[in-house]
């Protein structure tokens with residue numbers, strides 16, 4: 184029996200994560216084009232308090248200070264994203280050199296602070312100009328992404344070795360194109376159109392992999408970050424585990440199932456029927472190119488058990504079930520164990536990184552220069568224990584990135600919901616490491632749970 188006090192494997196990667204639109208600000212500076220989120224935040228009623236991304240954490244101007252703070256906390260690996268509209272203001276067409284220059288300065292500052300970048304090519308900020316040409320419903324976006332991926336991998340391949348193609352396909356497809364939101368652009372489209380957006384996203388993932396293989400240089404690695412639908416078996420009996428596995432497989436058929444399966448499975452095609460996405464010859468050669476790792480963003484899970492008449496049953500949670508302030512974030516630490524184990528068992532994933540995990544709360548005041556977010560420390564500790572359990576069971580988990588380095592723009596929840604281990608005062612841009620940051624610094628240093 185391996186205890187939680189045992190270290191994580193040697194060379195386990197500990198890091199923190201953010202995304203460009205959520206922290207950079209400078210939304211219209213140095214030639215950056217408008218993103219779909221810049222547009223969406225201005226539609227009344229879409230974002231809490233009408234908060235915009237215009238300034239966010241002003242990281243665009245404060246990155247030196249932010250990297251110095253990371254260094255003080257002992258952060259050695261940092262997952263960030265590139266803003267596509269900073270580099271191609273119109274989505275394709277001509278490149279904005281000032282955008283490339285900004286990221287060169289950023290990577291140089293990271294190197295000076297001994298921080299290794301893990302770079303996501305796309306974290307939801309589609310150039311509005313592409314949305315105007317159909318956005319994710321159109322193959323125009325796939326061609327534009329291919330060009331964007333080639334450009335940034337060529338530009339930064341000397342400074343970046345760890346690449347992530349896309350962040351959470353569901354969040355810019357079904358959650359953005361089906362029911363008018365909650366994600367940008369907030370369109371309302373048919374199932375057939377939504378299925379097509381998945382397919383285009385899968386193709387972009389493939390192009391990201393291809394670009395890294397072609398232009399990434401020596402030692403370059405690439406994978407997808409997925410927020411697969413996660414469940415836990417209510418009891419860890421063979422019956423409930425089998426039920427959970429069935430639920431997991433069905434719910435992830437259209438993304439991980441397609442990528443790892445080398446095509447859409449008969450089960451998927453039967454489910455979507457006439458709404459199946461239109462594909463072209465060669466699509467799956469691209470989509471299913473082998474990757475070096477799978478990134479998972481894991482926050483919560485659905486409870487599943489065996490049905491009385493076979494199959495599975497989703498358990499309805501009691502109203503008092505504990506959760507964070509984000510309504511979707513039920514506290515289910517076993518999500519770490521089951522998500523990682525399922526992707527190993529179902530798809531044979533052989534190198535897994537948790538690319539996000541964390542929790543959002545509203546009221547976290549700075550009192551006497553401190554933020555006592557004991558709730559976050561307990562969340563992280565409980566989740567890391569379940570991750571450790573998976574490692575001890577032989578699940579190939581090679582790293583963990585905490586979401587998020589600092590409080591930032593939480594999409595439709597604006598600046599209300601704080602996910603950072605560093606507090607950000609959005610009026611003054613003062614950063615204050617919370618208690619959880621000081622604790623996590625020690626965890627990273629010790630390579631074990633404290």
Ligand code: GBH
Pocket residue numbers: 202205350351354358365410480482511539586592593594602
């Ligand atoms: C991640 O999404 C994102 O990658 C990151 O940018 C974000 O800040 C962070 O987590 C915290 O939210 O609309 O009710 O159907 C997390 C996964 C998936 C959680 C979509 C919220 C909305 C559920 N998210 N989900 S709903």
